[in-house]
Amino acid sequence: MSRYSIDDFVNETKQKDRGEGVFELETPRMLEINLNGQIWAKAGAMVSYRGSIKFEREGIFEHGLGKMFKKALTGEGTSLMKATGNGKLYVADQGKKISILNLQGESIYVNGNDLLAFEPSINWDIKLMKRVAGMLAGGLFNVRLEGRGMAAITSHYEPLTLLVTPDNPVYTDPNATVAWSGTLAPEFVTDISLKTFLGRGSGESIQMKFSGNGFVVVQPFEEIYYSQQS
Structure with a gap:
């Protein structure tokens, strides 16, 4: 059989069962969800599925009035879909690299744009960073996950994870910040000299400062967020 044949391609790229549980990384950028019940995923993230799976957009009142108002403020970036049934579901988000987290009672904050999927056993809430909303296009929001279960970001x-200690705070660019431990509460600081030095837009002068004990996850890329009005 010659190299680069169709058979070679199929054998190299075909789906493989790894027996890792509900969430499996089929490739570094494709998540396989072995669905037997229900899962929450980012709206529009479905790539393919097999089996009997029903998809529903998140109901307006499904999580209570408080979250509905927060969703209205944060825009479409937080939209979730509910997948229910039995089968294999494949989800991805613009070819971004996927990391699986198995929460064992811990909590973590995830940038709303970087949350891909999570099990319904995990409690979640949307947090809008009001103090920075007027500084960055569209503001900045995150989702707090807590409990036991699998989540994919x-x-x-x-990604690069930086450890935060009381004597060694970490500063990050908000547009490059993916997640941080639930033990941390970032504050926003501005640096006019940095803005002048970089010669960029107003967002470049804002930094997130993490103090205490925990970790923060950053990526080598600056995501630009737009409000619904833009």
């Missing part, structure tokens, strides 16, 4: 290219 995405990043442009390989």
